[in-house]
Amino acid sequence: MKIIMLGAPGAGKGTQAKMIAEQYKIPHVSTGDIFRANIKNGTELGKEAKKYMDEGKLVPDELTVRILLDRVAQSDCKDGYVLDGFPRTIPQAEVLDAELKKLGDQVDVAINVDVPDENIVGRMSGRRACLKCGATYHIQALPPKQEGICDHCGSELVLRDDDKPETVKKRLEVYHQQTQPLIEYYSGKKILQTVDGTQDAKDVFAAIERIL
Ligand code: AP5
Ligand code: MG
Ligand code: ZN
Numbered sequence: 001m002k003i004i005m006l007g008a009p010g011a012g013k014g015t016q017a018k019m020i021a022e023q024y025k026i027p028h029v030s031t032g033d034i035f036r037a038n039i040k041n042g043t044e045l046g047k048e049a050k051k052y053m054d055e056g057k058l059v060p061d062e063l064t065v066r067i068l069l070d071r072v073a074q075s076d077c078k079d080g081y082v083l084d085g086f087p088r089t090i091p092q093a094e095v096l097d098a099e100l101k102k103l104g105d106q107v108d109v110a111i112n113v114d115v116p117d118e119n120i121v122g123r124m125s126g127r128r129a130c131l132k133c134g135a136t137y138h139i140q141a142l143p144p145k146q147e148g149i150c151d152h153c154g155s156e157l158v159l160r161d162d163d164k165p166e167t168v169k170k171r172l173e174v175y176h177q178q179t180q181p182l183i184e185y186y187s188g189k190k191i192l193q194t195v196d197g198t199q200d201a202k203d204v205f206a207a208i209e210r211i212l
Contacts, residue, residue: 007113017084056170110186
C-alpha cells in the first residue's frame with residue numbers, strides 16, 4: 001500500500017504516519033526527517049537543505065525528488081510506504097506519479113489531515129522532536145514518558161529550528177501557496193480522503209484506520 005499524508009505544517013502528518021507505519025508494517029518516509037538527519041550529520045545535502053528550511057521555504061524540487069526516489073527504491077519499500085511531507089508541490093506529485101507508472105504502479109490513497117491555521121502555532125511551540133528516529137511529542141498533548149527523552153530510541157528531544165513562530169507563519173504561507181493545490185490534484189484522481197486533525201491523535205488514527 002502506498003499512502004501519502006497531506007496537511008499543513010503541524011497538522012500531525014508525522015504523528016499519524018508513524019502510527020500507520022507501525023500498524024501496517026510499512027516504512028515511514030519523511031523528506032523533512034531525511035533533511036534533518038543530514039543537517040545533524042553535517043552532510044552537503046544537509047547544508048544545502050538547511051538554507052531553505054531555516055527560512056520556512058521549500059527545498060528545490062530537483063533535489064527533493066532525487067532524495068525521495070532514492071529512498072523509495074530501497075528494498076524495504078517494495079511492498080509500500082507512507083510518505084510524509086512529500087509531495088509538496090504539483091511538479092513533485094507529477095514526478096512521483098510518472099515514476100510509479102513506469103513500474104505499473106500508483107498511489108493508493110492521499111490522506112489530508114485537516115487542521116485550521118489557528119491551531120498550528122501552539123502545536124509547534126510545544127513540539128519536541130527526536131532527530132534520530134523522527135518521533136514527535138508535544139509537551140502537553142503527547143508528552144514522552146520521561147521528559148526530554150525519546151520513548152522509542154532514548155535520544156534527547158529538541159525544539160526544531162524552524163518551529164519559531166515567525167518561521168511557522170512563513171511555512172503556513174508556503175503551504176497555502178504551493179502544497180494546498182495537491183488536495184485538488186488528488187481529489188481529481190479520486191483518491192483523496194480527509195480526516196479531522198483537531199481531534200486527539202488516537203481519534204485521528206481511528207479515522208484513518210477506517211479509511212484504510
Ligand atoms: P517537514 O518536516 O515535513 O515539516 P512540515 O510539513 O512543516 O510538518 P511538520 O513536521 O512541522 O508537522 P507534522 O504535520 O508532521 O506534525 P507533527 O506530527 O509533528 O518539513 C520541514 C521542512 O523541510 C520544510 O519546511 C521544507 O523546507 C523541507 N521539506 C520537507 N519536505 C519537502 C518537500 N517535499 N519539498 C520541499 N521541501 C521539503 O505534529 C505537530 C505537533 O502537534 C507535535 O508536537 C505533535 O505531538 C502534536 N500533535 C500531533 N497530533 C496532534 C493532535 N491530534 N492533537 C494535539 N497535538 C497533536
Ligand atoms: Mg513532520
Ligand atoms: Zn527517537
